[in-house]
Amino acid sequence: MGSERIWTAALVVIGDEILSGRTQDRNIAQVATWLNEQGIRLTEVRVVADDPRAIGDAVNALRTSNDYLFTTGGIGPTHDDITVDAVAAAFGVPVVVHPEARQILEDYYRDRPGGLTDARLRMARTPEGAELLRNPYSGAPGIRIGNVYILAGVPAIAASMLEALAGTLEGGRPMVSVTVGARAAESDVADLLRETEQAHPGVAIGSYPFFRDGGHGANFVIRSEDGELAQRTGSELADKLRAAGYDPVEGGL
């Protein structure tokens, strides 16, 4: 365990619509879940405005400190889609029309009304030296440059790009989560949780309270890259909760 390589990623969510509160973000949870399945740990997320400098600063800070960096948003055909320009500037390379992306768009729009307009052709622009990420959903591809993966902001399109990428990135073991729920005020079981975590190096236990049906409760999430250890710790925690008079529910409440 201790000597095993840990693979990390960060995510930059690009969009005024998230920062204004207009749009409820869906990409953080989606990218986080997908990364975990690839055995890659999401270490940080930054949500930044549609501003070239803010995007560039976040991209440069996080791409050097992580194995992978993902971005979502700002790669459509309109004037507020500036991610490609900002990432190119962050890498110090020019923006080019990618021949393969142009071909994909020509094929995609051949039989669609309007054809490949100048606005649509914007979606073939990439930083020089980039490769394309398949978009089975709606044609216009995502982009990879170095360790930076540029995805669409529309969650369904980002999902289809992630699906196409699955299994292609080097990663470690997925983090395994085991959840135990109980109708306990978390403050009443705080010592029990701390002791259980301390007794099991390589395990992290999170405590997530809820108030439901007029009563307190909490879910305790045991996380480890060692699935067997996570299971064992979960069973032990359930035993301790039972001994303390609670009726723990494995799988969570």
Add this chain to the structure above:
Amino acid sequence: MGSERIWTAALVVIGDEILSGRTQDRNIAQVATWLNEQGIRLTEVRVVADDPRAIGDAVNALRTSNDYLFTTGGIGPTHDDITVDAVAAAFGVPVVVHPEARQILEDYYRDRPGGLTDARLRMARTPEGAELLRNPYSGAPGIRIGNVYILAGVPAIAASMLEALAGTLEGGRPMVSVTVGARAAESDVADLLRETEQAHPGVAIGSYPFFRDGGHGANFVIRSEDGELAQRTGSELADKLRAAGYDPVEGGL
């Protein structure tokens, strides 16, 4: 407009449960919406792990570059609640038991089973020199130190702390949003959008596509601190869309 003071805030969301994908964040949209009502612009969000250094680095980077910094998460009674310690370290001050917070918790738990246990008393700990933020929902207060506002992670509790804070922070004019929707592929109206934005300094237009009922569409969001200007630009955009053969819907689709 141009010379008016702009008030800014950043948000640090603290929690492994968000980075693992287990929990769908609700606090970004909630804090963003509330800040806008206070006339304060949310410039950046960072989601960081339950790690003292990650929390401290984010807090110190963002509190100096914004008028206000908010955090959510990590102020409960369990071992994984380390926000207070991390923020105190970031400010270079010790953690103390805040007498007023202790009193609030004593009152809150007096008639509740178990009373004020050591675990619950953890929720009276604050960085030295901090003030309390009222929590009408569940007793345990939030914390303010300098320009940093430390809120709970449970969205309903964070909401009640925000509600209690409303109207007490200095801010500018709220950003006004006007939305116009149309059954248009955004690439077909990209030029029209760019021209409309360019013709109205002080206005930003965002374009947010959707795919629904088997068809394309997009909402165009006109944002400005000048409400009258936002309305006027929205009407003009709707006129242009109508002239281009679309059937725009003011208020959005």
